[in-house]
Amino acid sequence: AQKVTQAQTEISVVEKEDVTLDCVYETRDTTYYLFWYKQPPSGELVFLIRRNSFDEQNEISGRYSWNFQKSTSSFNFTITASQVVDSAVYFCALSEAGGQGGSEKLVFGKGMKLTVNP
Amino acid sequence: DAEITQSPRHKITETGRQVTLACHQTWNHNNMFWYRQDLGHGLRLIHYSYGVQDTNKGEVSDGYSVSRSNTEDLPLTLESAASSQTSVYFCASSFTRGINEQFFGPGTRLTVL
Numbered sequence: 001a002q003k004v005t006q007a008q009t010e011i012s013v014v015e016k017e018d019v020t021l022d023c024v025y026e027t028r029d030t031t032y033y034l035f036w037y038k039q040p041p042s043g044e045l046v047f048l049i050r051r052n053s054f055d056e057q058n059e060i061s062g063r064y065s066w067n068f069q070k071s072t073s074s075f076n077f078t079i080t081a082s083q084v085v086d087s088a089v090y091f092c093a094l095s096e097a098g099g100q101g102g103s104e105k106l107v108f109g110k111g112m113k114l115t116v117n118p
Numbered sequence: 119d120a121e122i123t124q125s126p127r128h129k130i131t132e133t134g135r136q137v138t139l140a141c142h143q144t145w146n147h148n149n150m151f152w153y154r155q156d157l158g159h160g161l162r163l164i165h166y167s168y169g170v171q172d173t174n175k176g177e178v179s180d181g182y183s184v185s186r187s188n189t190e191d192l193p194l195t196l197e198s199a200a201s202s203q204t205s206v207y208f209c210a211s212s213f214t215r216g217i218n219e220q221f222f223g224p225g226t227r228l229t230v231l
Binding site (some may be wrong): 107 | 151153158159161162163166176206208210218219220221222224225
């Protein structure tokens with residue numbers, strides 16, 4: 001069965017600090033996809049990144065970076081030089097490929113609330 | 119611009135009443151999903167659909183039903199609302215081909231008294 005664990009439930013940092021959000025997943029499939037979503041205080045869910053199981057290259061997008069390690073079943077998210085606008089709940093999610101050829105259902109972690117203080 | 123909308127955004131109802139939450143997307147996505155978000159649980163899948171006339175149960179489907187009569191809409195019905203169904207409900211949709219990110223609606227906050 002699929003499972004996503006975000007062990008940290010809440011983190012508080014001071015602006016400009018770097019912060020890493022951990023995500024550990026479980027799946028029996030060899031083909032799967034990992035996602036990160038952001039939920040700011042306004043409540044909407046914002047897609048950040050998708051990574052498939054065959055691509056272990058790390059990715060950097062501005063102050064955001066992601067470290068995917070299949071050996072430890074982890075897909076961690078780092079925010080460099082955090083800003084107040086980064087304050088949000090962050091969700092890691094997993095989707096297994098297959099089914100009817102479309103997007104499979106997502107299994108979400110419980111989320112991690114990040115507060116960035118000025 | 120294409121979008122996904124939910125209505126109502128807030129609803130208060132009483133135990134035992136039937137409630138329907140609407141979800142409408144204009145992307146022409148075949149895949150649509152309903153989730154509920156509760157503190158300490160993250161988002162959990164209620165029902166999903168891969169196309170017209172297709173519906174499937176998710177992790178927490180008891181007490182909920184959906185129907186898909188067209189591509190754009192996937193209404194979620196609570197047959198007899200219970201206080202345990204007080205939650206924030208999110209609808210999402212995604213492209214059919216490949217595994218793609220899901221686009222989420224703004225959410226509906228439902229309170230069952």
